[in-house]
Amino acid sequence: EAGVTQSPTHLIKTRGQQATLRCSPISGHTSVYWYQQALGLGLQFLLWYDEGEERNRGNFPPRFSGRQFPNYSSELNVNALELEDSALYLCASTRGAKNIQYFGAGTRLSVL
């Protein structure tokens, strides 16, 4: 069974551009979480999608947005990129009441 897959592995953008990151959850999982892992800041919660709806978001500006598709895959969009958006973006999926989150390998976003 395939794990959580994220694409692309690396993404290089310049300041002001938009970035789109993608996540495919484990088959059967309906919830997707996005986290940002920036140097020195640890892992911070970004967004939570479940059954196609945004359930919660962390303390990030509105230029961080996303969606979940009918097949439960998800997309994270970051508009008007800033240098401090450079980070590893991790996606996790889960299903059921115990909220055991399984992570993908991440997308490394570099903003130049």
Place this chain on the structure above:
Amino acid sequence: AQSVTQPDIHITVSEGASLELRCNYSYGATPYLFWYVQSPGQGLQLLLKYFSGDTLVQGIKGFEAEFKRSQSSFNLRKPSVHWSDAAVYFCAVGAGGSQGNLIFGKGTKLSVKP
């Protein structure tokens, strides 16, 4: 507010020695607790989890953790460390119990001396 503290930023142990990584949490109700490991350039791998019941939980790769409510701790242990255990270890608590995002500690980097 919920929070997780990992007091040790970096720990170095000799191969074959025992290991204990500390984790303290702040949570109002019965916490859902997790330990994850991150190897360089990789995502997070789940080592073990605690929801309820037996306070000593076993995980993968020979790791175990003990939940102590009185001390608000969930320390990770391994009796004999292998060089391949070198990585960053994260403790996490479920923000909403059985639902919602995880709140992570800052992580502890483990180095293993030959």
